[in-house]
Amino acid sequence: xxxxxxxxxxxxxxxxxxxxLSLIVFLVLVLGALADGLFFGATGAVRSTTASGYVFxxxxxxxxxxxxxxxxxxxxxxxAPGVTSVSPVGVLLTGGTxxxxxxxxxxFGLEMGSAGxxxxxxxxRLPDAGEDGVAAVDTRLRDSGVTVGSQISVGDVxxxxxxxxxxSAYQLQPTAWTSVPTWRAMRDAVRPELRxxxxxxxxxxxxxxxxxxxxxxGASVPETTALSAEQTGLAIPxxxxxxxxxxAIIYTTLAVAALVVALFFALLVxxxxxxxxxxxxxxxxxxxxxxxxxxxxxxxSVLGVVIxxxxxxxxxxxxxxxxxxxxxxxxxxxxxxxxxxxxxxxALFSLRRIARIxxxxxxxxxx
Amino acid sequence: MSDASSAIPAGPDPVVLATDAVPNGPxxxxxxxxxxxxxxxxxxxxxxxVYGEGHTAVTAVSDATMAVDEGEFVALLGPxxxxxxxxxxxxxxxxxxxxxxxxxxxxxxxxMTTADLTRFRAEKVGFVFQAANLVPFLTARENLLxxxxxxxxxxxxxxxxxADQLLEELGLAQRAKNLPEQLSGGERQxxxxxxxxxxDPDLVLVDEPTAALDTSMGRQVxxxxxxxxxxxxxxxxxxxxxxxxxxxxxxxxxxxxGTLTHxxxxxxxxx
Numbered sequence: 001x002x003x004x005x006x007x008x009x010x011x012x013x014x015x016x017x018x019x020x021l022s023l024i025v026f027l028v029l030v031l032g033a034l035a036d037g038l039f040f041g042a043t044g045a046v047r048s049t050t051a052s053g054y055v056f057x058x059x060x061x062x063x064x065x066x067x068x069x070x071x072x073x074x075x076x077x078x079x080a081p082g083v084t085s086v087s088p089v090g091v092l093l094t095g096g097t098x099x100x101x102x103x104x105x106x107x108f109g110l111e112m113g114s115a116g117x118x119x120x121x122x123x124x125r126l127p128d129a130g131e132d133g134v135a136a137v138d139t140r141l142r143d144s145g146v147t148v149g150s151q152i153s154v155g156d157v158x159x160x161x162x163x164x165x166x167x168s169a170y171q172l173q174p175t176a177w178t179s180v181p182t183w184r185a186m187r188d189a190v191r192p193e194l195r196x197x198x199x200x201x202x203x204x205x206x207x208x209x210x211x212x213x214x215x216x217x218g219a220s221v222p223e224t225t226a227l228s229a230e231q232t233g234l235a236i237p238x239x240x241x242x243x244x245x246x247x248a249i250i251y252t253t254l255a256v257a258a259l260v261v262a263l264f265f266a267l268l269v270x271x272x273x274x275x276x277x278x279x280x281x282x283x284x285x286x287x288x289x290x291x292x293x294x295x296x297x298x299x300x301s302v303l304g305v306v307i308x309x310x311x312x313x314x315x316x317x318x319x320x321x322x323x324x325x326x327x328x329x330x331x332x333x334x335x336x337x338x339x340x341x342x343x344x345x346x347a348l349f350s351l352r353r354i355a356r357i358x359x360x361x362x363x364x365x366x367x
Numbered sequence: 368m369s370d371a372s373s374a375i376p377a378g379p380d381p382v383v384l385a386t387d388a389v390p391n392g393p394x395x396x397x398x399x400x401x402x403x404x405x406x407x408x409x410x411x412x413x414x415x416x417v418y419g420e421g422h423t424a425v426t427a428v429s430d431a432t433m434a435v436d437e438g439e440f441v442a443l444l445g446p447x448x449x450x451x452x453x454x455x456x457x458x459x460x461x462x463x464x465x466x467x468x469x470x471x472x473x474x475x476x477x478x479m480t481t482a483d484l485t486r487f488r489a490e491k492v493g494f495v496f497q498a499a500n501l502v503p504f505l506t507a508r509e510n511l512l513x514x515x516x517x518x519x520x521x522x523x524x525x526x527x528x529x530a531d532q533l534l535e536e537l538g539l540a541q542r543a544k545n546l547p548e549q550l551s552g553g554e555r556q557x558x559x560x561x562x563x564x565x566x567d568p569d570l571v572l573v574d575e576p577t578a579a580l581d582t583s584m585g586r587q588v589x590x591x592x593x594x595x596x597x598x599x600x601x602x603x604x605x606x607x608x609x610x611x612x613x614x615x616x617x618x619x620x621x622x623x624x625g626t627l628t629h630x631x632x633x634x635x636x637x638x
Contacts, residue, residue, distance in 0.1 A: 001509070001516060002502065009504035009546070278500035281461055282562070283489020283517045285482070359488075360461040362496055363574050364452035 003292035007299060014296070017264045018303045024257045025308025025339055026315070028250050032331045033316060035246035037324030038172070042242075043233030044138070045108060045170035051116040051205040052212045053228040054089065055221060062227050062235025064091045064170075064202050071180070071199045073221045080220035082208040087114035088201040090183040093173060094190050096154040100145035106170040107135075107154060109183020109201070116205030118177055124148040124163025132182045136163040138174035143321060152176060155189025171236060172324055254338045261297055261346030269293065269350045273357055280359035290351045294344055301343030305336045393635055397620055397627035398432040407434035408569060408602045409458065414467030416453050427453040429625045431467070440596050440603040442613045442633075445622035451606045452574070454622065458604065459492050459572045460484045472569055489517040493563030493601075495573040495592070499555040501547040507558045508534060508543040511565045518566050526565075533561040536598075537591065553584040560592055564599065571596055573605040577612055589615045610636060 007014045040047075046054070046064075055077050060067030071088045078086040090109035095102055110116045113129045118136065127134045137146060142164070146152065150161045159178055168175045178186075180201065188195045206217060206226075218226035227235060234240045269276070276289055309332055319325050394400075401410070416428040428450045435441050445451040456462040458469055460476050469476040471491060479487060488494075501510050508530050515526035534543050537557040547555055556576055563571050573592060577585030589605070593615045596603040605616060613619045619631045 002505070002513060005509065006504045275500065275502060278494075278496055279502070280485070281459070281488060281494050281496075282514050283485055283487075283492075283566075285485050288517075360456045362494070362500065363456045363459070363461060364497070 002289075003295045003299075006292075007296060013268075014300060017261070017300045018307065020260050020264075021257060021301055021304025021339065021343065022307040022311065024253060024260070025305050025335065026312045028253050028257075028335050028339070029309060029312035029327070029332065030315060030325075031246055031250050031253070032335055033312070033325040033327045034323070035243060035250070036326040036328050036331055038242045038246070039233075039239060040167060040326050041169045041172040041324040042236050042239045043170075044168040045106060045175050046229050046232045046236075048120040048165065048168045049116045049118050049205070049229070050085070050207055051229050052208045053206055053214065053217070053226055054116075054232050055204040055206065055217060055224045055226045058223045058225055060203075062225075062232055063237065064089070064232070065093060067202045068197075068200055069202070069204055069221070069224060071201050073224070074204050076221045077204045077206050077217060080206075080213075080217040082210065082213055083206045083217060084209055085115040085207045087111040087116050087205045088180055089116050089203045089205045090180055090187065090201045091170070091203075092154070092183060092187045092190070093171070094154055094186070096152055096176075096186075098141065098144045098146050098152050099150050103141060103144045103146075103152065104173045105152070105154065106173040106175045107183050107186050108170075108175055108177050109180040110177070110205060111180065112177075114205070115207040118165040118168055120166040120168060122164050122166045124161075126163055126165075127178060130179065132179045133159055134162045135159040135176040135178040135182070136165050137161050137176045138168045139164045139166050140169060140174040141176075154186035157182070157185045157189045159186075250335070251338075254335075254342050257339055258342035258346040261301070261343045262349045263346075265293055265297060265347045265350045266353060269353050274362075276354060276357045277359055277362040280357060281362040286351070286355045286357075289354050293350050293354065294347045297343045297347030298340060301340040304343075305339050308339075309336070394621075394629040394631040397630050400630040401432050401434035404434035404436055406436070408437040408472055409433075409435040409604075410470040411454075411458060412468050412470075414454070414457055414464045414469065416450075416457060416462065417465045426625050428457070428464070431622075431625075431627045433620055433627055433630075435602055435604060437602050438597070438600045439617045440593050440605070440615070442616040442619045443604055443606045443622060444608065444610070444613055444619050444636075446608055449622045450625035451608075451622045453625075454627075455572055455574060455604060455606045458570070459494065460487050489514070490520070490566060491569045493566065493568040493571040495556070495559045495563045495571070495576050497575045497578045499547070499552075499559040499579075501555055501558055501562070503547050506544050506546055507539055507550065507554075507561075510547070510558055511561050514562055514565045521566070529565065530561070533564060534558075536595065537561050552580050553588055556580065556588045557591060560588070560595060564595055564601070567599075569602060571601050571603040573603060575607055575609075576605065577607070577609060582611065585609070585612065586615075 056062055056067040057069050074086045074088050087110045092107040094105055096105040112127050126136045146161055148161055151158045159182055214226040218224055316327050411431055411433045414428060414431045418425045431454055443451045457464045505513060511530040512526055515521050534540050539557055542554060576588055589612050613633045613636055616633055619633055621628045
């Protein structure tokens, strides 16, 4: 009763702590959206597919672009324990042409329907197995004027767009998903030096029933290693570093939130020392007074999260499309929980201060 | 902390010796007076409070023995530094005495755990502080209801009825929804009286209730205090250094330099 009434009747004071927490939540959520935008934009092509993992050449260090294996290795991977489906995967990072001019592209060639096929179709259809000259492309290309039926071309090789897939960018470049022969034709068009390698692909995608036995799968082809799809995403250059840098900033900011709440309530308790002494003399326990302060911190934190999240969402609409941001509910929930915990932990520091208040000081008026 | 030998009301020797140092009044010593009040609600026996140790030790209260009957409204009169604040704090369970014991309705207060003392204060003691010390963000009525939330014995509805009745009696019915900052000093002190009576305590302890008030307002507040305490059959102890306020009390315990000296009739102190 005390805690709630104080918030109601001393609104201005609590508005300041809610505002401070809102700003922190806003900052953290925007940072989180940038972190997620970078991470999801970089790794979509290996997350939003049926692949459980990929087999790379040993020297590739998990990089699809650097890896070189032979199409024929797919058969050996298919016979590894637990593997249910395989496909050779060719990857080409290049520039291409769309209806409105130049576009960035990450062309993925694979056997459609087998391991590595995108799972996030949102419009049209995926190319059929063995169908050449058509592609499903990432929804980001809509901003470049691409629609179903558009032609996109790399060098002198064209493909007709038959569908759109979401969340499938690779290193922030929109992907085009096509057959291995069409991919290879595009590769040969822009990388003439590779024309002499008609069976080379970048990796072998595989799916497994349960958790993949990566050691056994890697051992199925000489001089290769197998990584799970998640590991493949993290192995993309810069992804892990970006994530850890931004996460460090996010968690440092949340620690600051705890400190801000701790200072605010420390001041509030200091200011109410006389009142708390009187209330203790009247028979209020330290626990009861402490619970009130913690309830106030929790309420302030929840309000901060709600306001901060709303402002961050509005701000997100103002961020230009070129800046990769992604507002995810999971990130919001994580940050909300961390903020409320930080607020409560901050308020816990006041408990010792409350415990030290001597009710005897209420008598005599000499504080 | 309680010493068995000093818990027994002291014999004449030490107290008489101690009182030799202060001017003799017409009344008895507090210890001798206590012997007549066998069924007292409050019994203070040989209470001393010493701060510090060795030759830096300061004795705030020395071997205080007194008894107050149920339904009495008494004053604890002394100049500042006389130990009256320390003594009332010990009686109210806010301070632990160095030696001696305090009994309220036969229950030993000395030596209770912190949690038991907190409950004792909530249920058995009503405090009125010098500066009212109301919760600034609660209305007059909510200030009363807050202390009732500290005890389990009373239902919410009963508490509301009781708060309304007290506010009515204290002439604050129209001010029930006002915050303390909207009340005058006298009104605040009246709310504090209502708060002290809210949980139907055995003891009402009042600390210099007129310190922040002018004389006529102070008189009104103390008169009201007396009326409420008497009407409810409560036992009240008022700490004061103001001789003008003792006329509203039944008996006056004088304290000087930490020692209870005499018990007087208020009329004996009028000038």
